[in-house]
Amino acid sequence: xxxxxxxxxxxxxxxxSAQANLIxxxxxxxxxxxxxWSYSPDAETQSITVQAEVAYDATPNAMLVSATDGDWQxxxxxxxxxxxxxxxxxxxxxNQTGWVGAGINLKYWDAEWAEVGYExxxxxxxxxxxxxxxxPFSKAFTxxxxxxxxxxxxxxxxWGTLYAENIRVVPEPASMALMALGAxxxxxxx
Ligand SMILES: [Ca+2]
Numbered sequence: 001x002x003x004x005x006x007x008x009x010x011x012x013x014x015x016x017s018a019q020a021n022l023i024x025x026x027x028x029x030x031x032x033x034x035x036x037w038s039y040s041p042d043a044e045t046q047s048i049t050v051q052a053e054v055a056y057d058a059t060p061n062a063m064l065v066s067a068t069d070g071d072w073q074x075x076x077x078x079x080x081x082x083x084x085x086x087x088x089x090x091x092x093x094x095n096q097t098g099w100v101g102a103g104i105n106l107k108y109w110d111a112e113w114a115e116v117g118y119e120x121x122x123x124x125x126x127x128x129x130x131x132x133x134x135x136p137f138s139k140a141f142t143x144x145x146x147x148x149x150x151x152x153x154x155x156x157x158x159w160g161t162l163y164a165e166n167i168r169v170v171p172e173p174a175s176m177a178l179m180a181l182g183a184x185x186x187x188x189x190x
Contacts, residue, residue, distance in 0.1 A: 006184075022080045023152060026092075026167035028060045035078055036062075041071035046157075048075050054163055056093050056134050061165035064102075064156045072101070072157030075164070079109065082143050082150045087172035090139045090152065094123065096130030098160020104139075105155055108147040117144040126158040134165075140172070 024035035028050045040046040045067040052060040062075060082088070090104065102124040108117045121139050124130075143150065152169060156162045 020170040022082065022169045023077050023167055024080070026077075027165065028062050031060045033062070033075075036075060037078070038073070038075050040073040042068050046073045048073060054095065056095070056163075056165045061163050062154075064154070064162045064164070066100070066157050066161075067159050068157070069159075070157075072155050074153055074155050076151055076153035079149045079151045082108070082147055083171070084143055084147045085145050086143050088141055088143065089170050089172055090121070090141060090168070091137070091170070092167040093134050093136050093165045095132060095134045095163040096124055096160060097132045099126045099129055099158045100124050100156055100160040100162050101126035101158045102154065102156035102162050105153040106141060107151045107153065108144055109149045110146045111148040113149065116146045123154075124156075124162070130160060
């Protein structure tokens with residue numbers, strides 16, 4: 001009975017973690033930009049596409065190419081519902097070649113779609129040439145008071161290529177449930 005209860009708890013945690021990512025198609029495994037919008041100010045030297053030739057986990061990812069000292073281009077999610085004054089975690093894996101500047105913009109609206117705040121997160125400085133290695137990135141953030149909807153936007157520019165993969169926004173309690181599950185599995189293995 002006790003083991004059954006534990007298994008039920010694990011199944012519950014796995015269900016929570018599987019549903020936890022608030023970003024639709026954050027892994028780009030549809031093979032296209034479904035769930036995202038993109039904006040390239042200079043169509044001749046900038047592009048945002050989904051490709052699988054340079055892959056992190058043998059699946060498609062987003063490729064942002066830029067060759068201009070002009071405006072930066074943007075890859076944003078459709079707006080999704082969030083809780084006010086709540087801790088979340090933003091996670092992604094990226095790869096960079098050339099001289100790329102990039103950041104992530106979080107934008108918040110209330111239930112009536114009035115803007116209630118934004119946050120800029122530095123990702124890359126164009127002062128450093130990319131080595132073409134996949135790099136995990138994680139950042140905790142807290143939604144402002146009144147936030148009911150939000151958007152995650154990758155902003156990049158410069159002279160190079162940025163690949164983005166497995167972009168996730170998860171509520172912190174789900175992350176903690178996942179860590180608890182890991183600890184539980186470790187304990188059982190001993
Ligand atoms: Ca993928």
